[in-house]
Every structure is written in C-alpha cells, then in structure tokens.
Amino acid sequence: MRAFLQRFGEREALLALGCIVSGLVFSILSPYFATADNLLTIARNSTELLLIGLGMTLLFGIGGIDVSVGTVLGLASIGIGRLLEAGVAPALAALAGPIAGLALGVITAFVVIFGRIPAIVATLGLLGVYRAGIFLALGGSWLSGLPVGLTNLLAARIVGVPVSVLVIALAYCAVFVAVRLTPFGAHLLAIGNSEARARLAGIGVRRVQVAAFVISGGLCGLAASFYVATYRNVEMTIGATLALEAVAAVVLGGTAVTGGRISLLGTALGVILLRLLQNGLLLVGVPSLWQPVVTGILLLLTLGAEALSGRLPLQRLRPSAVGAAWRGGVR
C-alpha cells in the first residue's frame, strides 16, 4: 500500500479520495448527480480547464504564471468562430485555435522573458489588452449559433473512441512525455528550483522559459477549439474565471507555486475535483454566482493547510524562490 502511494503520489491519492467522497456526498444529496448524463457533463466541462491547467502547471514549474489564459482562449475562440461562419472546413478551423494560441503565447513570452517584467504584472497588462481585443473583435454582440461542423468533428468516433477524448489524451501524453522523458522537463524544474544554478549548469534558460509560455498559449488555443465545439457561441465575458480556476487546480494538484515541483496528474485530478464540486453545489441549490468564491476559498484552504502542516517547504516563501517567481524567471 505504501509503495503504491509513493508511486501514485500522496497528494494525488488524497485528491482521488476527495473526488470519490464528494461524489458520494453529492449523490446522496441530489438524485441527479450520479446519473450518466451528469457525469458526462462534468467530464465535458473539465476539458478546457484540463488543457489550460496543463500549460499553467508548466508555467508554475519555472516559477511563472499567466493570468491572461481566459482571454487567450477568448481570442482564439473568436478566430475559430469567424472561420466557421465563413464556411471554412471544421478541421482547419479547429487547427486555427492552437495556432492563434501559439502566436499569443509568443507575444506573452516576448513581453515576460525579453521585457524582464514579472509574469503576474505583464500578463495582467496583457489581460487588459486582450479583453479589449475581445470586445473589439465581437463588436458588441455575441457570436452565437455557430455551425455544428466542429462539434460533429470532435464527437466523431475512431474505433469507438470520440475524437475529443483522443485529442485530450494525446495532449496530456505529449506534455507528460516532454516533462518526464526529455531534457526539457529536467531543465524546467531546474530553472524553477534555482535559475542562477540552472544557468551555471549550462541550461538555455530563456529557451525553456519561452517554450513554457508558448506551449501554454498553444494549449489555451486548443482549449478554444473544444470551447467552440461544445457551446457554439462566444460571449463577451468568455473565460473570465478560467485563470483563477486553473491556478486553483494546479495548486490543488500539489504543484509548487514558487516553481521546481510539478504534478501533471495532480493538476488533472484537481481539475476534476473542482468541476465536480461546482457541478454538485449547483445541483444542491447553491447559485452559480458563488462559484468563484468557492474556488478562491478552496485555493486559499489548500495553501493554508500546506503552510500549516509545513510538510511542503517548497510552497513556502523562500527568498530565492521569491526571486524566481517574481521575476517571472528572468535574468
């Protein structure tokens, strides 16, 4: 049992347990919770957040953060929507999402890494710029009733498995392989632990940092393809709470805020727990307006518990770690 826990991860086991327990509680409180339809809804609602969370995990790994992820998803969604409206083939429109995301990721990386601006400040500024961009691109109205081509494409089955599941599994595996089996992952964690030492060890620090931001942007763009396919509309406030939810899920998953330790599985379980709680609370009659409050409290409780138990010193504020987190991994 202990060997299993160590292999699987204590935090991950705790999260899985949390999912099961809250699932049981909600299925007692609401007869609609444990239905196949509802569980499918939770899974579908988790997809965008899972993809964005993976990118955010990498950013946390280098001691960075991106609070503009929701607006990157929004801009990419508008691009996809316009292409679909213009009658472009769904497969091409779906590709436009990740491409737009990658491009925006390059901009973010440029501003943070080469401009030497703390990631939180730079991405907060970009959040404002992108939000205005969304207003402008939408021109005061929603994109709604988009063609179903993209929806059908992602719902199509290859050997019985929906394309959407394949794409998500592929994205997760790609990030997992990159982190666990290539030098990129080792470099990422080395930078998060100590940028100065990573540089002395001959790691191309900037290249890895840029890569993390660009990958995160690309994953936001991919999430946009799923968003458009699922909802077939793009509203003004698109992605308003995604940044908080992604940060909360990543922190829940045991990734260190100050860099140097990440868990992709933890992030995935954190995303599922978050969406499960949101869905369950809605079913037992808590208005959806309270969702950001619940997410914020969950984030603070997780961090507070870690700080009080003192078992995860990485999460605590160390001078060197602050430097890394603050400069957004610069210099």
Add this chain to the structure above:
Amino acid sequence: MTPRVSPILAILGLMWVVVVAGLAVLKPAAFALSTVTAVLQFSTILALVALGQALVIVCGGAGIDISVGGMVSLAVVLAMLLVNAGLPGASLPVLCLALGLALGLVNGFLVTRLKLLPLIATLGTFYVYSGTAVALTGGAAQAGVPGFLLPWGRGAVGGLPLPFLTLALPLFVAAGVLLHATSWGRWIYGMGFNERSARLVGIPVDRVRLAAYGASGTLAGCAALVSLAWLGGGRPNIGQNLELTSLTATMLGGIGIFGGKGGVFGVLAAVLLLVTLQTGLLELNVNTVWQVGIVGTILVIVLLIDNLALIRRTS
C-alpha cells in the same frame, strides 16, 4: 532609496500634453472647470486604491495586492447591507473603513503568518471578495445611502471635489510624511530594499508588512466610502479592473516592482495623468471598452521602456 523621478512620468506627461492639445483642437468645449472637477472626482477612488497598492509593493518581498478592487466592492456591499439591515446611517463611514481594514488584514495574515506568495494569496482573496460582493446582491445595486453623505461626496470647492480635497490629498501627504520622515518609513524602504538585512538589524518586517496590507484594505474602504457618497448607491462591481489600473498607476508613478523604491507623489501624478487620458478619450468619443486595453498597453509599454533602458545601461 531616494524617490526617483521616473523617466516614464516624463513620457506620460508628454502623452498627457498631446491628449490635452488634441482635446483643445478637436473639442475646445471640454475645457471647463467642470471637466477638472470630473477628472479629480474620478481620480479620487483610483488614487486611494493606488496608494494602498504602492505601500504594499514598496514593502517588497514580492508584495502585491491583486484584491484591491474586490475589497472596494465587498466593503461597499457589506456596509450597505448592514445599514439597510438597521444599523444607523451615521455609522456608514466607520463601517466602510473597518470592513476595509478587516479584509486587508486577512490578506496580511495570509502573507505574513502563513507565508503564502502574495500574488497567489491576493488572487485567491480577489475572487472571494469580488465574488461574494456580486453573489450577496445578485449583482443589483444597493440604494439607501444616508443623505448627509451626499453633499460631501458631490460637493466641490473652487473646482476641487471635496472627497479629493479632504480625504485623498491629506492621506497622500500623511503617507509621504510616513515614508520620508518617520522610522516606519525607513523600515519600509529598508525591508523593501533588502529583506534579509532588514531582519538582521531588527526591523519587525512581518509586523510592518501586515500593517501595509491593513493600510491597503483601509484605503480600499476609504475608496468604498467615496464611491457611496458620490454615486448615492452601492454597486457590487464598483471595484472592477481596479487591480489593473492601480498597478499601472503605481508602476507609472515610479514605484519599483521589487520593492524599496519610489515615492507616493509620483503615484498621485500618475493617477491624475491616467484619469485625464481616460476622460480625454471619453470626450473624444473613444469607446469605453478601449480603456481597459489602453491601461493594459500603457502598463506593458511603460515597463518595457523602463527595463530596456535598464538593460542598455547595464550592458
């Protein structure tokens, strides 16, 4: 340690002149005492919040307060709900300040006692505060501000709005005196400049930092009071985008993001420049949705210019 006069401020001053000149050419009618009053009226809330943001950042230790807007919104909503639930209307000013202080101290507790990274801790409380403000009211504005506040909130002497004259300006002067003429001020710059040395020489770093977050909350409470007295009602989204604008104002005002650098009067100047810019654009019929984008652009460009100059000097 000396307050630096930011080259950025000069750039912004130039932009300001351009906008004012543009306004003079395109819409001469906008030049009136009432415009000055309006600009200062709008500036008051931002100035108060930006002062708190500046204090937190100067204290260093990766200090930042993302939750300022949330604190303003929640203080407004809670104070109005309490007054409407039967508390005497005369207690509204005290309620606003006390609520702001309490919310700020929560941030301070998370940062100094639990040692959480400020940006994550205040990102969390930002959503908790602003979410609670909206959820408690269902997004509806709260009416019922006691009448005695309105003459103060809307009054002006010689074109200067009373809240600006009697609240924002004295508080900036007080903060300036605190930073430059008291040992607390020395401590704040010292710990912002080098926290480890500050601890070694016995500066009560955690207590000062807790006080800074408390001050940021109290100033948000002041901003809440001004908004109530001015608008005559409590809007649960009043603090929207304040985190971005206040951060922009502090950066423009020459506060160093790593702490220990900058003074408060640069911040006040930056606030006035920013609000004039926004008002000018509004007068020129530039859509309001641009404003958040323009503020964000200014923030990024200003920091880029600042850092590029630094990089060129050092290399």
